Amino acid sequence: MTYVITDDCTKDGACLNVCPVDCIHPRLDEGEFATESKLYIDPESCIDCGACVPVCPPVAIFQEDELPEQKAHFKQVDAEWFQKQRAASAPGNAPAQPALPAADSPAPAR
Numbered sequence: 001m002t003y004v005i006t007d008d009c010t011k012d013g014a015c016l017n018v019c020p021v022d023c024i025h026p027r028l029d030e031g032e033f034a035t036e037s038k039l040y041i042d043p044e045s046c047i048d049c050g051a052c053v054p055v056c057p058p059v060a061i062f063q064e065d066e067l068p069e070q071k072a073h074f075k076q077v078d079a080e081w082f083q084k085q086r087a088a089s090a091p092g093n094a095p096a097q098p099a100l101p102a103a104d105s106p107a108p109a110r
């Protein structure tokens with residue numbers, strides 16, 4: 001069971017301060033916060049405590065089984081956001097680093 005954030009989210013951020021397992025992202029100090037239109041709950045980490053619900057001013061958070069029908073797809077939206085985050089940070093998917101010169105390379109000319 002998980003909770004889900006719908007598109008009524010205004011990124012107020014109150015939920016970020018009450019979640020005991022830090023499963024709501026992006027946090028204010030994460031780069032995606034500025035560009036995302038809403039926050040997301042990680043269904044793999046959410047412990048179903050419900051602490052985020054009463055602090056959400058626009059009432060954007062629902063238990064997955066209680067999502068309004070027209071908002072039901074946000075369960076998938078939240079799950080896919082975290083899947084993409086994990087894929088992007090997986091080994092081999094990190095941004096390419098400039099190649100280091102070999103130890104026996106001649107020093108660059110000055």
Ligand code: SF4
Nearest residue numbers: 019046047049050052
């Ligand atoms: Fe975090 Fe609890 Fe809300 Fe899940 S239900 S997102 S664990 S505060």
